[in-house]
Amino acid sequence: MTESEFHENPDEQLAERLESISDEEAEKRATALEAGLASYDLEDEDRALLDAYGFEYEVEEARGADPVLAVIGRPNVGKSTLVNRILGRREAVVEDVPGVTRDRVSYRAEWNTKEFTLVDTGGWDSDSKGMASRIAIQSEVAVDMADAVVLVVDATTGPTSTDEMVVKMLRKKKKPVILAANKVDDERGELMAAELWGLGLGQPWTVSALHGRGVADLLDEVLNILPEVSAVETRIDEGGPRRVALVGRPNVGKSSLLNQLIGSDRVLVDNVAGTTRDPVDELIDLGDKQWRFVDTAGIRRRAHQASGADFYAALRTQTALERAEVALVLLEVQEPLSEQDVRIVTTAAEAGRAVVLAFNKWDLLDDERRFYLEREIERDLAHVSWAPRVNISAKTGRHADRLVPAMEAALDGWDTRIPTGRLNAFLGELVAANPHPVRGGKQPRILFGTQAQNRPPKFVLFTSGFLDPGYRRFIIRRLRETFGFKGTPIEVSMRIREKRKRR
Structure with missing residues (x-):
């Protein structure tokens, strides 16, 4: 039966x-x-559902922000x-070409029960121009x-x-710095890394990020210099800032809108589709409230049709969407x-x-x-006619x-x-x-x-037949x-139950 076949009475x-x-x-x-x-055959999960109704979400108390480590x-x-x-998963986009990471990107990390915020950055180059120079600026801001910095250097060069x-x-920044000598896979690499003492940052901690060699020792040293609570991040409410995933196809203006809301060039903007590849978290004060925005990579195509950096960016965009409210x-x-x-x-x-x-661009x-x-909206977006619409200009802030x-x-x-009583009164x-x-000669009932x-x-809905x-x-x-x-989307599911047979 299609909806057009159901003739409702006004x-x-x-x-x-x-x-x-x-x-x-x-x-x-x-x-x-x-x-x-009680006169119907109910399963254990039915009774669990009926018994569990009425739970409330617990909001955690405000606490100090986790310390921040920039790489x-x-x-x-x-x-x-x-x-x-460090994260133990493939979260940051990795590809064997320079410039894959462009914005500064934050992740929640943990080592030996200590939580901290890990910030990945684009490559720093003082002589860079164009977009590369803006990448370097983002690294300096990071x-x-x-609270502390890990400087990664290629020990092989x-x-x-x-x-x-x-x-x-x-x-000049006067931040605690740990020197990580990367790509050290053997004793020969250890000898090559000794050259890095000349940078004047103390002991080079030799690691192989690819194979995991030496990373545990590096993290132990990281915990020694990180404070208990961040000195740069403000206090946060774990249950507080509502999470907003900013999504859309490439070059539609997501980064421009985020920068407009922040009031600064937090995110790289370029007139080329695909400038943003990493989700970028940002706490923004809007309307007397704090919101956590995530500017996601433009969704170019279905994840299984993408390749390289676009593939992982699409996956993480989906993750950001699922983490958002x-x-x-x-x-x-x-x-x-x-x-x-x-x-x-x-x-x-x-x-x-x-x-x-x-x-956008209204x-x-x-x-x-x-x-x-x-x-077009009536034809293609009828299935989300319940979603609020706002006409804006990301560039001007209109x-x-x-x-x-x-x-x-x-x-x-x-x-x-909706309270159970009020819902069943509505259904009745x-x-x-x-x-x-x-x-088929039967009329299903909502029990x-x-x-x-x-x-x-x-x-x-517990029913006597299929709706x-x-x-x-x-x-x-x-x-x-x-x-x-x-x-908000709404889901209505059925549990068809038969009347218990008398013995």
């Missing part, structure tokens, strides 16, 4: 009838319905490989924002003039909505994130393009202040939990006015409903109309 009084039912009466009805389930060095000395070795320039820069999807209004745009929006919704659609839109854009109310509304819907009134059509979780809202997809979509639509749920 029921404008549903909200009024629900309003007339007191909370006490609603709870009594739900208790009676739940008791009625810097000239291009292609193995910084990202070392970062991956040093400013770190010995100290270079660029290494000496980095050391000169570090001395709300997805801010940036779309460009001057170009027709593409298959990529629709896929990204769909991916965000299927990941269970709250969704806000931000249409100030450049003419009347003709606006007409066609509205038709209407950027409207993003906060939209994100707050989406998160409110994402957080919403809904079904009374619009019963499920008879199929009981519960909200299994929020973030995103998921509902489980057609069109009828479930009808329930979801009326849930939105009655309880809000703006900006």
